[in-house]
Amino acid sequence: METALVKKIFDVDQVRKDFPILSREVNGKPLVYFDNAATSQKPLSVINALDNYYKTCNSNIHRGVYLISAEASEAYDKAKDKVKEFIGAKDSSEIIFTRGTTEAINLAAYSYGRQSVTEGDEVIISTMEHHSNIVPWQVLCDEKKAKLKIIPITDSGEIIMDEYKKMLNEKVKLVSICHISNSIGTINPVKEIIKLAHEKNIPILVDGAQAVHHTKVDVQSLDADFYAFSAHKMYGPMGIGVLYGKAELLEQMPPYQTGGDMISSVSFEKTDYNEIPMKFEAGTPNVEGAIGLTEAIDYINSIGRDQIHEHEKEILEYATEEIEQIESVKIIGTARNKTGSLSFIVEGLSALDIGIMLDTFGVAVRTGHHCTEPLMRRFKIPGTVRASFAMYNTKEEIDVFTSALRKSINILK
Amino acid sequence: MTKSIYEIENEITDEFSFFADWQDKYEYIIELGKKLKDFPEDKRTAENMVKGCQSSVWLVTERLNGSIVFKADSDSTIVKGLIALLIRVLSGKSSDEIVNAKLEFIDKIGLRQHLAQTRANGLAAMIKQMKMYAIGYKTKEQLN
Numbered sequence: 278m279e280t281a282l283v284k285k286i287f288d289v290d291q292v293r294k295d296f297p298i299l300s301r302e303v304n305g306k307p308l309v310y311f312d313n314a315a316t317s318q319k320p321l322s323v324i325n326a327l328d329n330y331y332k333t334c335n336s337n338i339h340r341g342v343y344l345i346s347a348e349a350s351e352a353y354d355k356a357k358d359k360v361k362e363f364i365g366a367k368d369s370s371e372i373i374f375t376r377g378t379t380e381a382i383n384l385a386a387y388s389y390g391r392q393s394v395t396e397g398d399e400v401i402i403s404t405m406e407h408h409s410n411i412v413p414w415q416v417l418c419d420e421k422k423a424k425l426k427i428i429p430i431t432d433s434g435e436i437i438m439d440e441y442k443k444m445l446n447e448k449v450k451l452v453s454i455c456h457i458s459n460s461i462g463t464i465n466p467v468k469e470i471i472k473l474a475h476e477k478n479i480p481i482l483v484d485g486a487q488a489v490h491h492t493k494v495d496v497q498s499l500d501a502d503f504y505a506f507s508a509h510k511m512y513g514p515m516g517i518g519v520l521y522g523k524a525e526l527l528e529q530m531p532p533y534q535t536g537g538d539m540i541s542s543v544s545f546e547k548t549d550y551n552e553i554p555m556k557f558e559a560g561t562p563n564v565e566g567a568i569g570l571t572e573a574i575d576y577i578n579s580i581g582r583d584q585i586h587e588h589e590k591e592i593l594e595y596a597t598e599e600i601e602q603i604e605s606v607k608i609i610g611t612a613r614n615k616t617g618s619l620s621f622i623v624e625g626l627s628a629l630d631i632g633i634m635l636d637t638f639g640v641a642v643r644t645g646h647h648c649t650e651p652l653m654r655r656f657k658i659p660g661t662v663r664a665s666f667a668m669y670n671t672k673e674e675i676d677v678f679t680s681a682l683r684k685s686i687n688i689l690k
Numbered sequence: 691m692t693k694s695i696y697e698i699e700n701e702i703t704d705e706f707s708f709f710a711d712w713q714d715k716y717e718y719i720i721e722l723g724k725k726l727k728d729f730p731e732d733k734r735t736a737e738n739m740v741k742g743c744q745s746s747v748w749l750v751t752e753r754l755n756g757s758i759v760f761k762a763d764s765d766s767t768i769v770k771g772l773i774a775l776l777i778r779v780l781s782g783k784s785s786d787e788i789v790n791a792k793l794e795f796i797d798k799i800g801l802r803q804h805l806a807q808t809r810a811n812g813l814a815a816m817i818k819q820m821k822m823y824a825i826g827y828k829t830k831e832q833l834n
Contacts, residue, residue, distance in 0.1 A: 304712055304713075305711065626767070627766035629744050629766045629768065630720075630766050633768050634713075634768075637711070637712045637713040637716060638713075644744065645744045659746070659765075688716075689767055
């Protein structure tokens with residue numbers, strides 16, 4: 278009991294040692310990796326787990342009658358239990374493995390969306406959504422002659438809750454919203470957003486791609502109906518992600534793709550589908566990905582999500598203070614509650630040029646619209662420079678970044 | 691006697707060989723970008739935009755005594771610098787020369803490895819567009 282009360286000490290230098298890539302050089306300078314919202318780096322434990330899987334128990338799962346297939350199957354199924362605990366789901370049957378957040382949202386749009394949205398209905402998203410939480414709903418609404426409604430945001434990049442409330446009516450069949458904005462770092466009040474939707478019996482999907490590794494997520498306490506995220510943004514491997522769905526919803530939904538593993542019996546006349554979550558996992562799944570994801574969750578847990586959140590908050594605040602002092606820098610997205618991403622423009626200069634110049638100093642950032650073109654349009658800009666942080670980033674790196682930014686601006690002006 | 695595309699490419703390769711690192715190379719490209727002549731404001735239209743760029747690029751051509759003259763602009767100074775290099779090599783040349791230009795200097799100065807891998811700067815899209823114009827003119831010449 279006592280150990281649980283003692284706050285774990287967060288030692289960023291120790292953490293950095295776990296990530297082999299962080300010791301490499303870029304253009305003759307130490308790599309400063311600030312593109313974590315696109316993908317995070319991987320700790321050695323995750324890299325080793327993938328390696329170990331292929332060296333020891335690679336085999337196809339669930340129907341092999343031999344030992345290594347049983348081992349691989351066990352590892353895959355354990356990954357579900359691990360994810361279940363990680364996000365506070367009720368049961369591991371509510372965890373569907375997908376290729377990533379994009380596929381998770383597509384699954385919900387194709388299966389749940391096509392089942393429940395009809396002509397004249399409405400689907401609500403917000404102005405700050407990633408294209409992957411816009412296009413699947415746009416396509417669905419076009420197909421069903423339904424309407425896609427957009428919640429407006431303030432100049433600081435926060436959802437206007439009063440406008441949202443007004444949009445909730447009996448025509449709305451689903452709300453789909455990001456937990457944390459990939460472009461501007463806003464943490465949305467998802468609990469409140471969900472509560473309001475539920476008051477009108479509207480289910481809600483939360484795009485948690487930028488959230489699960491930055492903050493504690495408990496889908497039951499949030500009461501989210503669907504929750505989607507990717508492993509590769511949370512220190513895990515690429516190519517695997519999760520769609521959490523409440524069991525009662527998943528049970529009623531039709532399959533998204535069909536094929537092997539998602540059936541219970543097949544004849545040429547009729548196919549009976551497997552139970553959830555297998556019903557939604559056609560074909561050979563990404564076993565190595567599931568094993569890597571397990572390891573990534575273990576890694577995050579070993580550091581502690583509260584500690585990570587605190588550290589990243591400090592980094593974001595420090596970076597914000599530092600770049601605010603640079604003339605002609607304007608921060609895009611100044612929500613009170615933010616984490617992860619710091620977006621900015623430099624007046625008179627293109628974001629692309631800043632990004633290219635920062636790279637020559639070893640600093641990796643992302644430039645452009647960050648797959649949120651409508652959000653950029655809201656701010657009347659073509660794009661931003663985005664520095665996005667992870668648990669292994671340091672204040673010293675922020676100093677390298679701000680000094681490189683000053684120099685880049687001088688060269689470009 | 692005007693210089694051939696090949697000769698200009700060699701000149702550029704020589705100039706870049708003096709730079710120790712990419713920071714210097716970019717500073718030079720940025721200077722070229724800043725110096726690129728003013729682009730006619732009325733040509734800054736969607737029609738003249740080159741697709742495939744993270745930055746906006748406008749490209750127009752003119753026929754002058756049998757050769758093709760390029761004018762271009764961008765909101766990115768670095769992209770403008772890259773355009774300046776391409777214009778230096780290709781502008782004022784015949785359609786045949788432009789179509790057949792190998793543009794090996796891009797490899798030689800390391801630009802391909804450094805920039806052409808990413809779609810962001812649209813270097814490849816720009817070259818393609820310049821060659822498309824040349825092919826267009828060449829087809830017209832053959833029809834006449």
